[in-house]
Amino acid sequence: MSRPEHLAPPEIAKLLNLPPNTTCYILDIGCGSGLSGEIIEEEGHVWVGMDIAPSMLIEVALECEVEGDLFLQDIGQGMAFRPGTFDGAISISVLQWLCNADHSSHNPKSRLTRFFSTLYSSLRRGARAIFQFYPENDAQCELIMNVAMRCGFEGGLLIDYPNSKKAKKYYLCLFAGSQAGKVEMPKALGEDEREVEDDVDDEPSQVAYSNERIKDRRKNSSKQRRKSVKDKDWVIHKKEVARLRGQNNVPADSKYTARNRKPRF
Amino acid sequence: MRLITHNMLQCHVKGCNTNNFPLELSEIEYELQETEFNPQFLRNFVPKLEWDALVRTAMKLGITTLPDKLPDTPIQEIDEKFLKDLHRVLLETHIQQGRMTCPNCQHVYPIKDGIPNMLLNENEV
Numbered sequence: 001m002s003r004p005e006h007l008a009p010p011e012i013a014k015l016l017n018l019p020p021n022t023t024c025y026i027l028d029i030g031c032g033s034g035l036s037g038e039i040i041e042e043e044g045h046v047w048v049g050m051d052i053a054p055s056m057l058i059e060v061a062l063e064c065e066v067e068g069d070l071f072l073q074d075i076g077q078g079m080a081f082r083p084g085t086f087d088g089a090i091s092i093s094v095l096q097w098l099c100n101a102d103h104s105s106h107n108p109k110s111r112l113t114r115f116f117s118t119l120y121s122s123l124r125r126g127a128r129a130i131f132q133f134y135p136e137n138d139a140q141c142e143l144i145m146n147v148a149m150r151c152g153f154e155g156g157l158l159i160d161y162p163n164s165k166k167a168k169k170y171y172l173c174l175f176a177g178s179q180a181g182k183v184e185m186p187k188a189l190g191e192d193e194r195e196v197e198d199d200v201d202d203e204p205s206q207v208a209y210s211n212e213r214i215k216d217r218r219k220n221s222s223k224q225r226r227k228s229v230k231d232k233d234w235v236i237h238k239k240e241v242a243r244l245r246g247q248n249n250v251p252a253d254s255k256y257t258a259r260n261r262k263p264r265f
Numbered sequence: 266m267r268l269i270t271h272n273m274l275q276c277h278v279k280g281c282n283t284n285n286f287p288l289e290l291s292e293i294e295y296e297l298q299e300t301e302f303n304p305q306f307l308r309n310f311v312p313k314l315e316w317d318a319l320v321r322t323a324m325k326l327g328i329t330t331l332p333d334k335l336p337d338t339p340i341q342e343i344d345e346k347f348l349k350d351l352h353r354v355l356l357e358t359h360i361q362q363g364r365m366t367c368p369n370c371q372h373v374y375p376i377k378d379g380i381p382n383m384l385l386n387e388n389e390v
Contacts, residue, residue, distance in 0.1 A: 023306035025313075046306065046356075048270055050383070057380050067300065069270040073383040077390050080277035080383055082286065084313065105387050114390070118277065 012036065013043055015130045015158075015173060015186050016088045024087035027122070029075055029131075030094030032056050034066045040090070041067050048086075050075065076111030078118035085122045088129065095133035095172065099140050112144060116151035123176035129153070131172040141170070148174055161190035232258040266381055269310070269355040272319050274381075276367035278389045287318040288365035288374065290325055295360045297353075304348050307355070308340050323354050330354065 018024050024045045028037050031049030033056050040047045050071040051057055057070050073079075076098055098115060099108045119129060135141045141157060148155075153174040161167035173186060235258040242250045251257075276285035316335050323331055330350040336343055365374040365381065372389065375382050 022309065023303055025310065046269075048273075052384075054380075054382075058378055069266045070380045071266075071383050072380055074385075077383075077385050078277045080275055081273050082275050082315075085273040 011189070012090050012092065012130050012132060012171075013039055015171060016090065016128050017186070018043075018045070018088055025085065027079075027081075027086045027089040027119075028068065029089060029091035029119075030097075031060075031068070031070070034060045034064060034068065034070075036090055036092050037066055037068045045087075050079075075115050076106070078114045079122050081118075081122035083121045084124045086127060087124055088127050089119060089123060090129070091131045091133075093133060095131045095144060096135055096140065099136070099143065109143065109147065112147040113151065116148050116153065120151050120153060120176055125177040127176050128155075129172075129174040129176065131174070133170055133172065135170055144172065148172070152176070156185055158186060158188045160188050162188070164190070230258075234258075266360045266376060266379055267356055268319065268322060268358050268360070271322060271360065271365075272314055272355075274365070276370060276372060277383070278367065278370050278372050278385060281367060281370040281372070284369040285367055287315065287322060287368075289368055290322060290360070291364050291366060293326060293360055293363035295326055295358055295363075297357050298359055300356050302349065302352050304345065307348050307351055308343065310355075311335070311340055311343070311351075319354070326358065328354055328358070 016026075026040050026045050026047040028034075028040065028047050028049040031037050031051050032053070034049060037047050037049050047068040048071070049066075049068045050073040052072070052074050054072050057072055060066055060070065075094070098112050100106075101108055123129065133144075135144070145157060153176060155172070155174040158171040158173055160169040160171070167190065171188075236253060239250050239253065239257075271290070272287065274286075274288055276288060278285075320331050320333060323329070331354060332347075336347060338344075359379055360376055361379050363376045365376065366372070367374075372385075
């Protein structure tokens with residue numbers, strides 16, 4: 001099962017880099033059925049979710065009894081929160097939809113600008129916003145990054161498992177102003193494998209590479225080393241045959257027959 | 266929607282930048298749902314609150330447990346009883362049905378099944 005909408009990546013909580021043992025106020029953009037909200041809840045934070053699909057929200061609100069507050073909202077129209085409200089924001093598989101123009105009045109760039117600028121102001125200084133998304137192409141990535149930077153965010157793109165088609169994941173990590181000095185970008189998963197496995201496999205995936213089989217074959221061969229065909233029995237048999245054929249220069253058999261000569265240098 | 270979130274909400278219609286907080290509640294139905302009491306979170310959150318707006322909103326719902334002014338004591342020394350009252354108002358009061366009206370542009374955000382509809386018309390973006 002590799003349907004991303006069913007699995008909220010737990011590492012997203014790690015990327016947010018919230019202060020330990022404090023309850024924070026988190027925004028979940030495009031919360032859908034509230035899966036990522038549940039993860040936030042487990043970490044002990046209070047959250048607010050928003051989505052554009054009313055069916056999802058009503059289903060969640062009525063059946064699942066989530067803790068967070070839900071909003072029916074089009075994020076391209078901006079957020080309606082006071083400045084400095086949230087300690088962090090997450091969003092899973094949402095950002096790419098902002099690049100679509102589903103309506104004649106939609107202009108992706110202005111919608112992105114409206115989204116990022118209102119998000120920036122609703123975040124506390126030093127808060128982080130983590131977006132996991134599926135860009136269609138590099139141009140989309142670039143557009144999103146450009147708009148975010150222009151709205152005042154710092155940060156960058158993080159790509160987990162950059163060489164794998166399946167496990168590859170894009171995270172946009174944005175910082176709404178830094179707390180002190182330089183902010184360090186979190187590290188992507190699966191990047192180090194690249195050097196090691198470059199020559200072995202062009203597509204490292206999440207499954208660890210194992211050379212068990214190759215080792216196995218080697219082990220077998222060393223165990224039952226192939227016996228030489230030309231052993232003593234074979235030599236004696238050959239000489240016997242030669243004698244029967246009447247060849248007269250066949251050497252006599254002795255304990256030295258078919259022995260290796262000692263090594264000489 | 267809990268009152269904690271209402272206290273953070275402002276109107277986001279384009280050009281509506283002043284006097285757009287708090288959204289006026291009307292025709293409200295609300296219910297109480299118990300949740301865990303977390304004094305540390307509340308202490309951290311108090312500075313973020315707009316106290317006057319919260320008190321006014323609570324009054325509207327008929328809740329009068331909150332004092333008119335925030336206690337002068339430092340945040341870490343606020344007493345437990347005050348925090349308990351605050352917890353009840355902020356985190357356990359859920360608005361289920363009603364309307365929120367922007368005091369400036371009069372835009373109405375309806376609340377249905379506890380979910381506010383924040384969608385705007387095209388000409389408001």
